[in-house]
Amino acid sequence: MSRPLILITNDDGFFAKGLLTLIELVKEFGDVVVVAPDKPQSAMSNAISLNKPLRYVFQKNEGNVAYYSCNGTPVDCTKLAFNVILDRKPDLLVSGINHGSNSSINVIYSGTMAAAMEGALKGVPSIGFSLLDHDLDANFDVCNGVVKTIIEKVLDKGMIKGCCLNVNIPKVDPDEIKGIRVCRQANANWEEEFNERVDLSGVKYYWLTGKFKNYDNLEDTDEWALANSYVSIVPVQYDLTNYAAKQDIENWGL
Amino acid sequence: MSRPLILITNDDGFFAKGLLTLIELVKEFGDVVVVAPDKPQSAMSNAISLNKPLRYVFQKNEGNVAYYSCNGTPVDCTKLAFNVILDRKPDLLVSGINHGSNSSINVIYSGTMAAAMEGALKGVPSIGFSLLDHDLDANFDVCNGVVKTIIEKVLDKGMIKGCCLNVNIPKVDPDEIKGIRVCRQANANWEEEFNERVDLSGVKYYWLTGKFKNYDNLEDTDEWALANSYVSIVPVQYDLTNYAAKQDIENWGL
Numbered sequence: 001m002s003r004p005l006i007l008i009t010n011d012d013g014f015f016a017k018g019l020l021t022l023i024e025l026v027k028e029f030g031d032v033v034v035v036a037p038d039k040p041q042s043a044m045s046n047a048i049s050l051n052k053p054l055r056y057v058f059q060k061n062e063g064n065v066a067y068y069s070c071n072g073t074p075v076d077c078t079k080l081a082f083n084v085i086l087d088r089k090p091d092l093l094v095s096g097i098n099h100g101s102n103s104s105i106n107v108i109y110s111g112t113m114a115a116a117m118e119g120a121l122k123g124v125p126s127i128g129f130s131l132l133d134h135d136l137d138a139n140f141d142v143c144n145g146v147v148k149t150i151i152e153k154v155l156d157k158g159m160i161k162g163c164c165l166n167v168n169i170p171k172v173d174p175d176e177i178k179g180i181r182v183c184r185q186a187n188a189n190w191e192e193e194f195n196e197r198v199d200l201s202g203v204k205y206y207w208l209t210g211k212f213k214n215y216d217n218l219e220d221t222d223e224w225a226l227a228n229s230y231v232s233i234v235p236v237q238y239d240l241t242n243y244a245a246k247q248d249i250e251n252w253g254l
Numbered sequence: 255m256s257r258p259l260i261l262i263t264n265d266d267g268f269f270a271k272g273l274l275t276l277i278e279l280v281k282e283f284g285d286v287v288v289v290a291p292d293k294p295q296s297a298m299s300n301a302i303s304l305n306k307p308l309r310y311v312f313q314k315n316e317g318n319v320a321y322y323s324c325n326g327t328p329v330d331c332t333k334l335a336f337n338v339i340l341d342r343k344p345d346l347l348v349s350g351i352n353h354g355s356n357s358s359i360n361v362i363y364s365g366t367m368a369a370a371m372e373g374a375l376k377g378v379p380s381i382g383f384s385l386l387d388h389d390l391d392a393n394f395d396v397c398n399g400v401v402k403t404i405i406e407k408v409l410d411k412g413m414i415k416g417c418c419l420n421v422n423i424p425k426v427d428p429d430e431i432k433g434i435r436v437c438r439q440a441n442a443n444w445e446e447e448f449n450e451r452v453d454l455s456g457v458k459y460y461w462l463t464g465k466f467k468n469y470d471n472l473e474d475t476d477e478w479a480l481a482n483s484y485v486s487i488v489p490v491q492y493d494l495t496n497y498a499a500k501q502d503i504e505n506w507g508l
Contacts, residue, residue, distance in 0.1 A: 040305065042304055042305070043301060043302045043303075043304050044299075044301045045298075045299035045300035045301045045302075045368070046299035046300070046362045046363050047297060047298045047299045047301040047363070048297045048299075048363055048462060049297075049462060050296055050297050050462065051294065051296070053451070053459040053460060053461050054448070054459065054460045054461075054462060055457070055458070055459045055460070056460075075363075076462065079446045079448075079462060080448065080460065080462075082446065083446040083447070083448050084448050084450075084460065105375070105492065107494055108300045108371065108492050108494070109300050109301070109302055109329075114299070117362065121359070121443055122443075149508065150508070153506055153508060157506055160496065160498070160499040160502055160503075162441075162496065163496040163499045165503075166494075180508040182500050182503045182504045182508070183500070184493075184495040184497065184500060185493050185494060185495045187416075187493070189375050189376075192333045192336065192337040193337070194308070194333075194334065194337050194338050196338075197307070203309070204309070205307040205308065205309045206307060206308045206309070206310075206334065206338065207307055207308075208302060208303060208304065208308060208330065208333060208334075233503065233508070234494075234495055234500075235495065235496040235499035235500050235503055236494045236495070236496065237494055237495075237496040237499070238359065238362050238494075239438075239439050239441070240361055240362070240420075240439060240488075240490045240491055240492075240494070241438040241439045241488055241489065241490070241491075242414065242416070242417040242489040242490065242491040243438065244414070245414040245417045245489035245491070246436050246437075246438060246488075246489050248414055249414075249419075249436045249487065249489055250436045252407055252411055254403065254404070254407060254434040254436070254487070
């Protein structure tokens with residue numbers, strides 16, 4: 001088999017330390033093409049650009065890594081990579097490493113995970129990696145072994161159809177990691193708190209913020225794993241059907 | 255019980271015909287507060303604004319309907335409504351009526367459905383409505399009976415925890431509707447085709463487009479229902495865990 005072709009993207013943008021870290025960790029596994037947003041695109045979820053044209057710029061080749069930036073969302077980057085930039089379908093898509101958690105409910109807002117979902121939709125084994133540290137200059141050392149172990153396994157095992165992996169890594173020293181746990185998404189939510197300010201014209205404006213609320217402390221959840229120094233892996237799907245509810249609603253007599 | 259309080263939003267923006275149609279249909283059921291994006295926000299998915307401040311403008315009161323516009327995404331609108339604008343938690347959230355389909359895979363890109371998901375996250379019965387017609391001046395007549403029937407039922411039955419309803423309505427004459435079917439999300443996808451153009455500086459740019467591919471013609475899917483002149487209802491959840499894959503991956507020996 002030829003060397004694997006690996007597509008890398010992220011949502012923190014082309015210059016993010018997490019992206020550069022991921023490239024370093026992944027390039028030993030195959031030839032790498034990076035197609036990353038030219039500016040931060042955090043919390044863009046699965047957003048796509050229907051009303052503005054997309055552009056991409058070839059930045060450089062460095063060894064077996066080709067770098068492109070794109071003016072779109074993470075999902076735009078992924079679609080453009082598959083359709084325009086890449087010569088063939090990649091063997092693996094990795095997204096991240098995100099600066100900050102994409103565990104539990106964060107997954108639905110995450111651009112990092114949306115890119116991984118997009119890979120899954122195209123039948124490519126796809127993984128989103130996130131470190132529980134928002135700092136622009138976060139220390140990603142704890143990710144090194146974890147990322148390599150999981151990529152090796154996915155290249156060996158392939159991926160279950162219709163899903164991708166949401167990998168979150170706790171902010172601990174590398175020797176404090178207790179292991180890797182396969183989890184379900186915890187039932188958690190954000191309680192919004194808008195920070196109200198007044199601009200120079202006397203008009204109010206608001207910064208979205210919030211308190212994270214975890215309603216689900218069972219040991220099979222990603223939140224439990226992360227709080228206990230485990231790496232969490234949640235297999236994430238794009239079939240959003242709630243099958244139990246489907247049965248209930250069939251009895252509503254609509 | 256006091257009159258229900260109903261929150262309305264959409265992703266096509268404050269001036270969309272689909273929104274105005276929905277307001278007309280819903281206002282007989284309760285007091286209505288509209289908080290809609292001040293510009294089109296189609297395909298924004300669950301995106302939220304972390305890096306720009308949000309603003310909202312009270313536009314007018316008309317009978318039992320209060321109108322607000324907001325400079326954010328559909329999910330921003332929803333969060334701002336719950337936290338800042340509304341006096342109390344609404345009894346129902348309705349989103350739409352979207353100009354265009356949100357069936358099958360479209361659900362993951364949809365701003366309309368993201369707003370409904372956000373309502374579900376806050377424990378409010380939530381419904382996204384979409385008509386299979388992109389036209390700005392689409393004829394929404396076929397929606398009238400459907401929207402009222404489903405809202406009546408949801409106000410009566412409540413909603414299953416952790417999910418909201420994705421209602422799609424075929425573009426047919428009102429008397430051609432065969433009924434309402436509770437469905438699962440069809441396994442379908444977009445095959446991208448980027449339309450390449452060259453700007454006045456000789457630089458290429460791309461419009462995202464694509465061909466819709468349905469790989470799943472079984473009769474329990476939303477695509478089947480819609481193709482056969484039924485209204486489709488898919489109960490949509492925000493727990494993205496693939497439980498079958500979780501079991502498989504537990505055996506990978508990570």
